Amino acid sequence: MGTDDRAAVPQGGITSGHVEVRVHCAAPLPRVWAAITEPANVEQWFGYLAGPLRVGEENRVDFGDGDFFVLVPRRIEPPELDFEWRFLGVARQELITWRLAPTADGVSVTVRDHDDRRSPAEAAEMLEGWTDFLSRLERHLRTGKNTRYGWRDDIDGSVELPAGDFHPLRESELYEWLPIASDGFEPSWFFVLDEEGPRRFRIRDWALTQDRLLTFTVEIPDSQHNPACTVRLREAAGETWKLSFAHTGWTRLGWSAQRAQSVRRRFAATWIAALESARTRAA
Structure with missing residues (x-):
C-alpha cells in the first residue's frame, strides 16, 4: 500500500483516434508490474485473466457479466507490455501498449490504445473508459482494496x-x-x-x-x-x-x-x- 492517501487523477488525450492516458501510482515498480500482468492481481481492479500472459498465446480477460476481451500478448518485457485484443472476440482488433516509468515516489503508468480508424465519439468513449480503468488501478495500488466495477447496465x-x-x-x-x-x-x-x-x-x-x-x-x-x-x-x-x-x-x-x-x-x-x-x- 502506498504511503500517500491522496488519489492521483489520470490525465489523457486523443490523437487521430489513438487514446493515451497516464496516471501516477504510489507503489514500487514490481508491484505495479504485477498488478497489470498477474491474474490474481489483475482481477482486483480490472477483470478475471484466464491464465499467465505469454507472448503469442491467446488469453482472455472476463468481467463476469458476459463482457470479455480476447487478447494476445505481443511484448512482455518489464516495464513494457503490449497486447492486441478484441472486445467480445468479434470487434476490430486494437493494439494496447503499457509503459511504466519509475519516479521519485512511485511509477508513472501510461496506456496507449491504438486505432486510427475511430470516430471522434468512439475515441472519446475509449478515453473515458481508460480513465476509469486507470483510476481503479491507482486506487487499488494505493488502498490494497478490490476496486473493480460491479457490472454494466x-x-x-x-x-x-x-x-x-x-x-x-x-x-x-x-x-x-x-x-x-x-x-x-x-x-x-x-x-x-x-x-x-x-x-x-x-x-x-x-x-x-x-x-x-x-x-x-x-x-x-x-x-x-x-x-x-x-x-x-x-x-x-x-x-x-x-x-x-x-x-x-x-x-x-x-x-x-x-x-x-x-x-x-x-x-x-x-x-x-x-x-x-x-x-x-x-x-
Missing part, C-alpha cells in the same frame, strides 16, 4: 463487415443473422439459445429504418423494465461497414444482481453469436 458490441450483397438491416435479411421470429406480420420473438436450452422473449416497439437503424425492446417476464436495443449500420474505413448494437437496461430489472447478471450473460452470448453470424453471412 448495457450490452454492446460491433463487427466490421465487407461491403457487398449482404444487407443486415433489411427486413428480408434480418432473419439470416438476428435470432428473431415473426408472428406472420412483423418480428415478435427474440430467441436466446445456450447450454441452458432455447428460450423466447417477446419483442415490443419494433422500428426499422432500412440499412441504417433498428430499435426494439425485449420483454423480460417478471421484471420491472424491458431492456431497449439499438442496432446501427454505418460506413467504416475502406470498403467496410460497421454493424453495432447496444442493449440497455439490465441493472433496472428489479432483480437481485446475481439473477440479473445471469440473464445478461445469456443475452450477451446470443448477441455475440448474432454478430458472428452476420460476419459469416457477409464473407
Whole structure:
C-alpha cells in the first residue's frame, strides 16, 4: 500500500483516434508490474485473466457479466507490455501498449490504445473508459482494496463487415443473422439459445429504418423494465461497414444482481453469436 492517501487523477488525450492516458501510482515498480500482468492481481481492479500472459498465446480477460476481451500478448518485457485484443472476440482488433516509468515516489503508468480508424465519439468513449480503468488501478495500488466495477447496465458490441450483397438491416435479411421470429406480420420473438436450452422473449416497439437503424425492446417476464436495443449500420474505413448494437437496461430489472447478471450473460452470448453470424453471412 502506498504511503500517500491522496488519489492521483489520470490525465489523457486523443490523437487521430489513438487514446493515451497516464496516471501516477504510489507503489514500487514490481508491484505495479504485477498488478497489470498477474491474474490474481489483475482481477482486483480490472477483470478475471484466464491464465499467465505469454507472448503469442491467446488469453482472455472476463468481467463476469458476459463482457470479455480476447487478447494476445505481443511484448512482455518489464516495464513494457503490449497486447492486441478484441472486445467480445468479434470487434476490430486494437493494439494496447503499457509503459511504466519509475519516479521519485512511485511509477508513472501510461496506456496507449491504438486505432486510427475511430470516430471522434468512439475515441472519446475509449478515453473515458481508460480513465476509469486507470483510476481503479491507482486506487487499488494505493488502498490494497478490490476496486473493480460491479457490472454494466448495457450490452454492446460491433463487427466490421465487407461491403457487398449482404444487407443486415433489411427486413428480408434480418432473419439470416438476428435470432428473431415473426408472428406472420412483423418480428415478435427474440430467441436466446445456450447450454441452458432455447428460450423466447417477446419483442415490443419494433422500428426499422432500412440499412441504417433498428430499435426494439425485449420483454423480460417478471421484471420491472424491458431492456431497449439499438442496432446501427454505418460506413467504416475502406470498403467496410460497421454493424453495432447496444442493449440497455439490465441493472433496472428489479432483480437481485446475481439473477440479473445471469440473464445478461445469456443475452450477451446470443448477441455475440448474432454478430458472428452476420460476419459469416457477409464473407
